[in-house]
Amino acid sequence: MAQESPKEWTLEEENELRLEIDFGIKVKLRLLNGTAEIFGTELAQNIDYEFSGRKIAVFTWHGCKLQIQGNCSVEYIANETPMMAYLNMHMALEQRRVLATQNNGQGPKVLIVGPNDVGKTSLSKMLLSYALRQDRQPIYVDLDCSEGSITMPGCLTATPLTEMIDVEEGFGSSATSAPTAGSAVMPLAYYYGLPSPKDNVKLYNMLMARLAQSVDKRLQEDQAARRSGIVIDTNGLIDATGYEIIANCIKAFSVDVIIVLGHERLYSDMRRLHQKTDVSVIKLTKSGGVVERDHAFRRQTQNQKIREYFYGTSKSELAPYSTMVNYHDIEILQVGEGSLAPSSALPIGEDRKVSETHVVKVEPGEHLLHSILAVSNADKMKEQEILETNIAGFVYISEIHDVRKKMTVLSPCPGRIPKRFWWLGSLKWAED
Numbered sequence: 001m002a003q004e005s006p007k008e009w010t011l012e013e014e015n016e017l018r019l020e021i022d023f024g025i026k027v028k029l030r031l032l033n034g035t036a037e038i039f040g041t042e043l044a045q046n047i048d049y050e051f052s053g054r055k056i057a058v059f060t061w062h063g064c065k066l067q068i069q070g071n072c073s074v075e076y077i078a079n080e081t082p083m084m085a086y087l088n089m090h091m092a093l094e095q096r097r098v099l100a101t102q103n104n105g106q107g108p109k110v111l112i113v114g115p116n117d118v119g120k121t122s123l124s125k126m127l128l129s130y131a132l133r134q135d136r137q138p139i140y141v142d143l144d145c146s147e148g149s150i151t152m153p154g155c156l157t158a159t160p161l162t163e164m165i166d167v168e169e170g171f172g173s174s175a176t177s178a179p180t181a182g183s184a185v186m187p188l189a190y191y192y193g194l195p196s197p198k199d200n201v202k203l204y205n206m207l208m209a210r211l212a213q214s215v216d217k218r219l220q221e222d223q224a225a226r227r228s229g230i231v232i233d234t235n236g237l238i239d240a241t242g243y244e245i246i247a248n249c250i251k252a253f254s255v256d257v258i259i260v261l262g263h264e265r266l267y268s269d270m271r272r273l274h275q276k277t278d279v280s281v282i283k284l285t286k287s288g289g290v291v292e293r294d295h296a297f298r299r300q301t302q303n304q305k306i307r308e309y310f311y312g313t314s315k316s317e318l319a320p321y322s323t324m325v326n327y328h329d330i331e332i333l334q335v336g337e338g339s340l341a342p343s344s345a346l347p348i349g350e351d352r353k354v355s356e357t358h359v360v361k362v363e364p365g366e367h368l369l370h371s372i373l374a375v376s377n378a379d380k381m382k383e384q385e386i387l388e389t390n391i392a393g394f395v396y397i398s399e400i401h402d403v404r405k406k407m408t409v410l411s412p413c414p415g416r417i418p419k420r421f422w423w424l425g426s427l428k429w430a431e432d
């Protein structure tokens with residue numbers, strides 16, 4: 001089939017070109033002249049950037065000309081954006097960093113809250129990218145276990161950033177144990193294993209507190225990170241459980257700036273709750289470009305993330321290793337018997353509290369086929385300790401040989417997997 005001729009777009013200053021690209025479709029974007037950025041990362045001129053299954057905004061402060069090759073499902077220019085307010089937010093944070101540098105203190109600890117699909121992750125990227133562009137080295141904390149901006153879904157992560165966030169790959173499809181080529185990230189990850197914090201609030205809060213301790217340690221040891229501060233991206237839970245988690249998060253990370261995106265009541269509640277404290281609460285408007293992602297799109301994004309973990313991206317391909325593992329060489333663990341069932345599925349009056357952080361061993365068998373398991377860094381089976389140990393990476397169970405008591409696993413690392421304890425969560429993947 002003949003390739004369609006490329007389309008050119010001319011953007012005036014402070015305009016953005018909003019694009020939606022379906023999964024399975026590849027679109028190439030090229031900056032022909034002027035300057036432009038995607039969620040804070042600047043584009044280089046005359047280089048093709050390739051996107052698939054993404055919704056993005058190409059923003060220009062001073063005007064530019066862009067070329068698009070391929071079919072976008074949505075493409076339009078918007079001249080009203082909240083970018084100036086976002087830039088002002090960055091400048092206010094930068095002032096705090098300057099102060100922190102002068103008195104060797106702590107840079108801002110920013111928490112971004114709001115419902116789903118208001119642009120929290122996009123704003124996190126922008127604030128982090130702007131900080132990086134000023135030679136800061138902030139830490140990105142991702143508490144959105146449903147998405148997995150950094151690594152697989154199901155994790156709570158902290159990533160010290162030192163290089164610009166990749167335009168095509170976002171924070172990178174970096175594996176915890178095998179970052180993709182060119183990736184700047186090497187995250188610290190704790191495995192929660194469930195899609196919503198609601199599914200096991202006690203465990204979620206425990207891991208969040210553990211992550212906060214690790215971040216605190218890093219901030220004490222790393223002067224550049226301390227001065228730069230942290231940006232915490234959250235999941236969109238804003239009901240009573242969400243408020244409890246936000247309160248725990250503020251305490252655990254000693255948050256001093258809360259940004260509320262696109263939700264008046266949440267903003268007013270946050271202000272009221274923090275009026276007599278040193279915590280600043282700021283309201284920012286949601287961009288008109290933020291797109292609601294339905295269940296199917298989220299699932300496809302998850303699948304893409306998982307695929308990239310093992311196979312990399314078209315820009316930096318990885319070749320995963322297939323290894324045969326004996327059942328008796330590993331221990332498969334799960335938190336809280338029955339905790340994988342959603343709350344609504346529990347019999348009325350059933351109290352899950354006791355088992356919420358109880359570690360149980362899972363017998364290997366056919367039921368593990370197509371599961372993604374997180375490999376713990378723990379060496380010993382001590383309940384509390386193993387729960388709070390970070391993870392080394394992930395494996396995918398591609399075949400079960402139950403009679404021979406063996407299974408075939410896919411992993412980004414060659415050879416025998418040196419770790420014995422593997423966490424089972426709710427994540428499944430059918431390799432295509």
Ligand code: ADP
Nearest residue numbers: 055056057116117118119120121122289290291
């Ligand atoms: P949240 O973190 O609040 O759920 P996201 O930042 O992930 O929201 O944004 C939701 C979707 O909208 C993402 O696919 C993101 O890439 C897209 N998006 C965000 N801002 C814009 C914009 N200005 N134009 C086009 N798409 C956008």
